[in-house]
Amino acid sequence: MTSAVLAFEMAYWQQSVLRSVGVLAAVLLPAGTIVYLFLFKMMSFMQSRLGPNEAGPYGSLQLLAEVGKWIQKEDIFPAKADRKLFAMAPYIVVASVLLVYVAVPFGPDAWFARLDTGIFYVLAVSSISAIGVLIAGWASANKYSLIGGLRAAGQLIAYELPMVLAVVGVVVQAGSLDLFEIVRMQAEGEIFGLSWFGNPFILTQMVGFVIFMIATQAELTQPPFDMPVAESELVTGYMTEYSGIRFLLFFIAEFASAGAFGIIAATLFLGGYWLPGLDMHADYMNVVGPLVLLGKMLFVTFIIFWVRFTYPRFREDQLQKFAWTLLIPLALVNILATMVLKVAF
Amino acid sequence: MSDLLRSYLTVFIFGAVAVGLVGAVLGLGSFLRPKRPRPEKLIAYESGVDPVGEGWTQAEIRYYIFALLFVVFDVEAVFLFPYATRAEAYGWYGVGAMALFIGILTLTILEAWRKKVLRWS
Numbered sequence: 393m394t395s396a397v398l399a400f401e402m403a404y405w406q407q408s409v410l411r412s413v414g415v416l417a418a419v420l421l422p423a424g425t426i427v428y429l430f431l432f433k434m435m436s437f438m439q440s441r442l443g444p445n446e447a448g449p450y451g452s453l454q455l456l457a458e459v460g461k462w463i464q465k466e467d468i469f470p471a472k473a474d475r476k477l478f479a480m481a482p483y484i485v486v487a488s489v490l491l492v493y494v495a496v497p498f499g500p501d502a503w504f505a506r507l508d509t510g511i512f513y514v515l516a517v518s519s520i521s522a523i524g525v526l527i528a529g530w531a532s533a534n535k536y537s538l539i540g541g542l543r544a545a546g547q548l549i550a551y552e553l554p555m556v557l558a559v560v561g562v563v564v565q566a567g568s569l570d571l572f573e574i575v576r577m578q579a580e581g582e583i584f585g586l587s588w589f590g591n592p593f594i595l596t597q598m599v600g601f602v603i604f605m606i607a608t609q610a611e612l613t614q615p616p617f618d619m620p621v622a623e624s625e626l627v628t629g630y631m632t633e634y635s636g637i638r639f640l641l642f643f644i645a646e647f648a649s650a651g652a653f654g655i656i657a658a659t660l661f662l663g664g665y666w667l668p669g670l671d672m673h674a675d676y677m678n679v680v681g682p683l684v685l686l687g688k689m690l691f692v693t694f695i696i697f698w699v700r701f702t703y704p705r706f707r708e709d710q711l712q713k714f715a716w717t718l719l720i721p722l723a724l725v726n727i728l729a730t731m732v733l734k735v736a737f
Numbered sequence: 738m739s740d741l742l743r744s745y746l747t748v749f750i751f752g753a754v755a756v757g758l759v760g761a762v763l764g765l766g767s768f769l770r771p772k773r774p775r776p777e778k779l780i781a782y783e784s785g786v787d788p789v790g791e792g793w794t795q796a797e798i799r800y801y802i803f804a805l806l807f808v809v810f811d812v813e814a815v816f817l818f819p820y821a822t823r824a825e826a827y828g829w830y831g832v833g834a835m836a837l838f839i840g841i842l843t844l845t846i847l848e849a850w851r852k853k854v855l856r857w858s
Contacts, residue, residue, distance in 0.1 A: 408747050412754035463766045471779035483759050490755040494748050505747040506740075512818055513748075534781040535794055546800045549807040556814045563821040632782055637766045641759060709856070712803065716846060720810065724839050727817065731832050734824050 415504060416490065423686065424644075427651055428455045430690055431697055438701045458640065465636030470533060473633065477531035482634070482641040484524030489645045491517045492652040497572045499665055499681030500673050510571035511563065514656055515556055518611070521649070522548040525620075528642075529630035540629020543708060544620035547610055550715040551617075555607035557723035561600040561730045562593050562660050575664035579672045589668040594661040599726045601661045603719055605692075608653040609699060610711070612646060616703040617711060650693050658688035802854050806845065813842050 429444065429452050436443025444451030469475055495510045497503050507513050522545050529541015563569055566577040574593075581591030594601050610617040621629035631642050658664060665681030666672045706714070781788045820827070820835055827834075 404743065405746070405750060408750040409754060411747075412751045415751075416754060416758060459762075463762070464769050464771075466771050466773065467763075467766065468774075468778055470781050471776070472781060483756050486759050487752055487755045491748065491752055494751045504751065505744040507744050507748075508741070530793070532781070533791075533793060535783065535788070538794065542800050546803050550803060553807065553810045553814070556811070557817075560814065560817050560821050563818060564824045567825060568822055569818065627782065627784065636770060637763060641762070713856075716806065717850065720846065721843065724843060727821075728832075728836055728839065731824055731835060735828055735832050 411504065415493070423651075424648070425452065425455050426686075427690065427693065428647065431647070431650075431693060434694065435697055435701060438698070459637075462640040463637050467638065468633075468635045470633050472533040474531040474533065477527050478633075481524050481528035481531060482638050482645075484527065485521045485645045486641055486648075488517060488520035488524060489649040489652055491520075492649070492656070495571060496655050496659060496685075497575055497664060497681075498685055499678040500675075501678050503572075506572065507570070509569045511559055511574070511656075511660070512569050514571075515552075515559065518649070518652065519548070519552050521645070522552075525630050528634070532630070532633035534633050536626045536632045537630050540620045540626045540632070543626075544613060544630055547613065547617060547620060547711060550712055551607040551610035551719075554603050554715060554719035554723050555611065557720065557727060558597075558600040558603040558607065559660065561597050561723075561726050564727065564730045564734055565593060565596060571659055571664070575659060575666055576672065578663045579666040590663060590666070592661065592663040597661060597726075597730070599722065600730075601657070603723050603726070604657060604661070605695065606719065608657065609696060610715070611653065612650055612696065614650075614696060614700045616699070616706050618705060619708050619711060650696055651689060654689040654692035654696070655685060657692045658685060662688050662692070664688075799854070802849075806849060806854075809842060809845050813839070 429450075432454065433443045433451070444454035447453040447457035469478060492514050494504045495507050495513050497506075525548065526541050526545045529537045529539075529544065532538070562574065566574040568574060568577070578592050579590045583591045583595055613620050620626075621631065626632070631639055634642060665677065665685045667684050670677065670680065670684075783789075816838070817835070820831060824831060
C-alpha cells in the first residue's frame with residue numbers, strides 16, 4: 393500500500409491525508425459493519441430476540457440503515473444551551489476515540505504512526521473523551537445532562553487510574569512503551585522454558601488483564617458501570633439533549649471505543665497481531681496480522697458485551713469505592729510484584 | 738524532519754481528518770434534515786415536565802475530591818512509566834526506591850478512607 397502511494401512522489405502531508413482517509417474508510421465501513429453486526433446479533437441472542445434482520449442479508453447493512461435514518465432527523469439545539477460547546481462535544485469524543493487507532497500495530501509494516509511512547513500516547517488520547525463528555529453535560533443546560541456528565545467524568549477519572557496502573561505492569565515486563573516492542577516481547581518470549589507459543593502477557597499479567605478489563609468496562613460506561621447514562625434515572629445522561637446525527641455520533645464513538653479498547657487489550661495481553669506458528673516479521677503478516685487482530689478484538693469485545701448483559705448496575709458510591717479501595721491498591725501491588733519478579737529473574 | 742516529528746505530524750493529520758469526517762457527516766445532514774424550530778421544541782427535556790430553575794445547578798462537591806485524588810495518582814503514573822521501561826537496569830535499588838514512592842502515595846488513599854471521603858451518606 394505504501395509503495396504504491398510513494399510512487400507518485402507526493403509530499404508527506406499529502407500521503408498522510410490519503411492514508412488517513414483510507415484507513416478511516418477501512419475502519420469505519422467494513423470493520424465497523426462487521427463489528428456492529430456481530431455485537432448486535434450477540435446482544436440480541438443473549439436476550440432471546442433476533443436482532444437486526446431486515447437491512448441486507450442477515451441484517452448486515454444495519455449500520456448503513458441507521459446512519460441513513462439518523463442523518464435525516466432534525467438537529468435540535470436547546471434554547472438555553474451554550475451553542476458553541478454543545479456543537480463541539482461530539483467532535484472531541486469521536487476524534488479522541490479514532491486517534492487511538494493511529495498507534496496500533498496491525499502488522500510488521502501495517503501501521504500508521506510508530507510512536508516510541510505508543511501505549512502512553514494511547515492512554516493519554518483515550519482519556520480526552522472525558523472532557524468531551526463533561527462539555528456535553530455542561531453545555532446542554534439540562535439537569536439530567538449535568539448530573540450525567542459529572543457522574544461520567546467522576547467515573548472516567550476513577551477508572552482511568554486502574555487502567556493506567558494495570559498497563560504499567562505490562563510495561564515493566566516488556567521494558568518498553570512501544571507497542572511493536574510489546575508485541576515482539578510476547579511473540580519471542582518464553583515461559584517456564586516453553587517458547588512455541590511465546591509469552592502472551594495474559595499468562596504472567598493475569599491480575600493486570602482482569603483490572604484492565606474491569607476498567608475498560610467502566611470507561612465505556614457500559615453496565616454494570618452505566619450510572620452516567622442510567623436510562624431509568626437520567627434519560628440518557630449527558631446525551632439527553634442531543635438529537636439526530638449528533639446523538640448517533642456519541643453512539644458510534646461508544647462502539648468505536650469498545651473496539652479500540654478491545655484492540656489495545658489484545659495488543660497488550662493477547663499477543664497483538666501475532667499468533668503461535670506465524671512469523672511476526674514476514675511480509676504476509678501485513679495481510680494476516682490485521683485479520684488476527686480483528687479476531688482477537690472481537691473476542692475481547694465479546695467479553696465486554698457478555699458482562700454488559702449479565703450483571704445489574706452498581707450504585708454510584710459503590711462504583712467509586714470499588715475503584716479506590718480495591719482496584720487501585722490491587723494494581724499497585726501488581727506493579728510491585730512485577731518489578732520484584734522482573735529484577736529477581 | 739525527524740522520525741519523531743514525522744510520526745506526530747501523522748497523528749495531527751489523522752486527528753484533523755477525523756474532525757473533518759465528523760464535520761462532513763454533519764454537513765451532509767444539513768442538506769437532508771428538516772429545520773422547523775418551535776419554542777416548545779427548544780425547552781430542556783425533563784421527562785415532559787416544564788423545567789424548574791436553571792439547568793446549571795449546583796452539584797455534589799465530592800467529585801472535586803475525587804478529582805484531587807486523581808491528580809495524585811496520575812502524576813504517580815507519569816513517574817512510574819519512565820522507571821518501568823528501565824526496571825532491569827536499576828535492579829534492587831530501583832525496586833526499593835519505587836516501593837517507597839508508591840508506599841508514600843498510597844497513604845493518600847488511607848487518609849481519604851480514614852476521613853470517610855469514600856463513604857456516601
